[in-house]
Amino acid sequence: MQDKAHNIQTIVEEPYIYLFALNSSTIEDQAGLIADRVECLSGLNDPLIASNGVPVHDVIRFFVGDHPAQQFEGGTQVGGIYKCGACGCKDKLMDDQAHSLNCKTRSLTDLHALAIGGKLGKVPCKVKPLYVPDLLVNDIRKELTARKVAVDTTQPRDVLQKTLQEILQGVQRVPSLLLLHPEKS
Numbered sequence: 001m002q003d004k005a006h007n008i009q010t011i012v013e014e015p016y017i018y019l020f021a022l023n024s025s026t027i028e029d030q031a032g033l034i035a036d037r038v039e040c041l042s043g044l045n046d047p048l049i050a051s052n053g054v055p056v057h058d059v060i061r062f063f064v065g066d067h068p069a070q071q072f073e074g075g076t077q078v079g080g081i082y083k084c085g086a087c088g089c090k091d092k093l094m095d096d097q098a099h100s101l102n103c104k105t106r107s108l109t110d111l112h113a114l115a116i117g118g119k120l121g122k123v124p125c126k127v128k129p130l131y132v133p134d135l136l137v138n139d140i141r142k143e144l145t146a147r148k149v150a151v152d153t154t155q156p157r158d159v160l161q162k163t164l165q166e167i168l169q170g171v172q173r174v175p176s177l178l179l180l181h182p183e184k185s
Contacts, residue, residue, distance in 0.1 A: 027072060030072055030176070031176065031179060034176055034177060034179050034180060035180060037177060038177055038180070041177070067083070067084075067085065070085050070086070071085040072176055073108075073175060073176050073177075074086075074106075074108060074111050074171075074175055074176075075111055075112075075115055075171060075172060075173040075174050075175045075176065076088075076111065076170045076171055076172060077131075077170045077171075077172050080170065081165065081170070082165075082169050082170025083170075084103075084170075085111075085170065086105050086106060087100075087103035087104060087105050087106060088103065088106060088169030088170050088171075089103045108175045109185070111171055111174075111175055112174050112175055112178060112185065114167075114168055114169070114171040115168075115171050115172075115173055115174040115175075115182070116174060116182055116183060117146075117147050117167075118142075118143040118144075118146040118147045119142055119143060119146040120135075120139070120143055121173065121174060121182060122182050122183055123182065124179070124180055124181060124182055131172055132161055132164050132165050132168065132172075133161065135161070135164075137157040137160065140157065140160045140161055140164055141153070141160060143164060144160060144163060144164055144167075147167060149163065149167070
């Protein structure tokens with residue numbers, strides 16, 4: 001490689017092709033790409049051979065970003081009481097090192113199970129999350145009953161809402177790739 005000009009970037013990337021996409025960061029815009037992302041993912045096992053016979057290996061990164069990007073992918077709330085999408089730690093306990101270190105990290109499978117554990121999480125949707133503060137008291141009762149939680153019909157809405165929020169720990173819907181088909185895994 002001496003005495004010749006080389007494009008180091010090309011050498012480093014060979015035989016990979018890197019494709020980058022940029023879209024608005026609104027939840028609606030991100031959700032609009034889900035069907036295309038699922039279709040692309042389903043074809044990852046298909047072997048690709050370039051015209052010159054060189055095998056091309058797909059490299060995919062599901063997301064790169066801070067908390068809002070992670071929370072969108074996992075189906076957890078952005079901000080609010082449960083700010084950590086990975087563990088469901090309450091915001092008031094984030095500074096408590098002993099508590100934070102004992103919080104179990106949740107996988108996408110764990111988040112999916114929490115989301116579909118009731119009735120509302122199984123409904124296919126584009127974007128609309130299971131946002132507990134917006135639910136009517138009868139919907140909260142039905143959701144808790146579907147999750148096999150004993151419901152006292154005399155309990156006020158705020159008590160039922162708090163119970164459901166503690167069960168969900170910030171989970172508002174299935175992970176983003178499952179929005180169109182919530183019960184798939």
